[in-house]
Amino acid sequence: MLRHASRRILGLGLAETRSSTALTTRFYHERVVDHYNNPRNVGAFDKNDPTVGTGLVGAPACGDVMKLQIKVDEDTGKITDACFKTFGCGSAIASSSVATEWVKGKQMEEVLTIKNTEIAKHLSLPPVKLHCSMLAEDAIKAAVKDYEAKRGKSVASTTDNA
Amino acid sequence: MGEEDRTPLSSFIRKTLAQSLSLQLLEETTSQLQNQPHFSTACSFNTNEPPRVFKTPKTNFTRNSGFSSLGSVEEISSCCWNCKTRRPFLICESCGSVQPVDHSVDYFRIFGLDRRFDIEDGSLEGMYKNWQKKLHPDLVHTKSKEEREYAAEQSARVIDAYTTLRKPLSRAIYLMRLEGVEVDEEQTVSEPELLGEIMEIREAVDEATDSQALNKIQSQMEEKLRHWCNSFANAFGSKSFDEALKSIQRMTYYHRVNEEIVKKL
Numbered sequence: 001m002l003r004h005a006s007r008r009i010l011g012l013g014l015a016e017t018r019s020s021t022a023l024t025t026r027f028y029h030e031r032v033v034d035h036y037n038n039p040r041n042v043g044a045f046d047k048n049d050p051t052v053g054t055g056l057v058g059a060p061a062c063g064d065v066m067k068l069q070i071k072v073d074e075d076t077g078k079i080t081d082a083c084f085k086t087f088g089c090g091s092a093i094a095s096s097s098v099a100t101e102w103v104k105g106k107q108m109e110e111v112l113t114i115k116n117t118e119i120a121k122h123l124s125l126p127p128v129k130l131h132c133s134m135l136a137e138d139a140i141k142a143a144v145k146d147y148e149a150k151r152g153k154s155v156a157s158t159t160d161n162a
Numbered sequence: 163m164g165e166e167d168r169t170p171l172s173s174f175i176r177k178t179l180a181q182s183l184s185l186q187l188l189e190e191t192t193s194q195l196q197n198q199p200h201f202s203t204a205c206s207f208n209t210n211e212p213p214r215v216f217k218t219p220k221t222n223f224t225r226n227s228g229f230s231s232l233g234s235v236e237e238i239s240s241c242c243w244n245c246k247t248r249r250p251f252l253i254c255e256s257c258g259s260v261q262p263v264d265h266s267v268d269y270f271r272i273f274g275l276d277r278r279f280d281i282e283d284g285s286l287e288g289m290y291k292n293w294q295k296k297l298h299p300d301l302v303h304t305k306s307k308e309e310r311e312y313a314a315e316q317s318a319r320v321i322d323a324y325t326t327l328r329k330p331l332s333r334a335i336y337l338m339r340l341e342g343v344e345v346d347e348e349q350t351v352s353e354p355e356l357l358g359e360i361m362e363i364r365e366a367v368d369e370a371t372d373s374q375a376l377n378k379i380q381s382q383m384e385e386k387l388r389h390w391c392n393s394f395a396n397a398f399g400s401k402s403f404d405e406a407l408k409s410i411q412r413m414t415y416y417h418r419v420n421e422e423i424v425k426k427l
Contacts, residue, residue, distance in 0.1 A: 057350050060414055061345050063417065067361060087361070087422075131347060131348040
């Protein structure tokens with residue numbers, strides 16, 4: 001039901017889906033709808049750029065894919081920009097959108113501590129959609145890991161790279 | 163996925179079920195189910211047997227009427243509740259009474275099929291219609307309330323069986339469940355090859371401007387689906403459940419692409 005309402009990528013001309021979400025027994029939280037209608041940070045960086053880390057994760061049970069990219073300042077280790085592209089339900093899209101917002105301007109070690117529960121709480125995700133926020137958390141970690149691998153450096157490993 | 167497509171009839175049946183007393187008994191049945199070992203791999207039923215004659219397995223959760231709930235379930239459940247003859251399979255041969263649902267009968271048994279992935283798709287619809295001719299709630303208006311409820315449950319179950327077995331992906335997932343392997347909803351993967359491929363395909367679908375391009379991608383997906391269906395059949399047949407799960411993952415991804423294409427077309 002949710003899926004039927006919003007299985008689209010953001011930023012490519014959205015049809016108005018408010019009416020269809022109203023017919024479902026479960027409603028999207030207004031923040032999710034906001035991220036859907038006003039997408040932030042949709043796009044792509046050049047993945048061969050050495051300052052870019054790309055995280056590509058998927059949830060095979062529902063066939064979702066999520067790509068999250070970060071641009072890192074080499075000297076300071078700070079994330080200067082982030083973008084995402086997600087094919088999945090509204091909750092997955094919103095989760096990755098929130099993730100890109102939250103990582104901007106933070107240190108890499110810091111973003112590794114972002115928990116899916118925080119994202120889920122911010123978006124008031126229902127229990128069945130918790131795995132979408134998990135996907136976003138994994139995407140962040142994957143992006144950082146990719147950047148590290150490229151740079152050959154390692155971030156202080158006090159955080160758990162689950 | 164296919165399972166979510168409910169015919170209006172089956173949703174009506176479910177509503178009636180929820181309203182009737184059988185809800186309580188369904189819960190009873192479910193709690194009994196949880197206490198019993200799962201009846202899965204021990205099946206070596208003769209597959210050529212017509213679906214009429216059903217050898218009752220030891221664990222049998224049919225509802226009883228008028229007997230104490232635990233202990234004596236096994237004895238009475240193997241007989242028709244109405245005429246007490248023989249061992250009925252969904253519906254009694256002798257008196258034609260619809261039997262209560264036996265949850266240990268899996269969907270393949272209902273259609274007299276082997277528990278494997280490759281089934282004859284053509285025969286499924288015919289058997290489904292035959293069952294509905296006998297079990298449909300509309301046919302039991304004059305019968306007792308109890309039998310009407312049985313008919314509603316049996317009919318709904320046959321519908322579930324049909325919709326699950328009809329589509330390859332849901333059939334594969336169901337087969338795995340029968341073996342005790344569940345597809346993990348929460349699992350995330352980061353296989354760059356597969357995900358990169360899917361990402362590209364999904365982007366192509368999004369950017370496609372005409373139906374020709376979409377149809378082309380769709381047929382590519384169908385080909386991939388065929389390939390991975392075969393892969394699943396082989397893996398499942400040789401009990402390589404990890405491989406089978408991987409095949410299901412692929413099938414899910416390609417199936418999703420096709421869902422999107424259909425929406426776009």
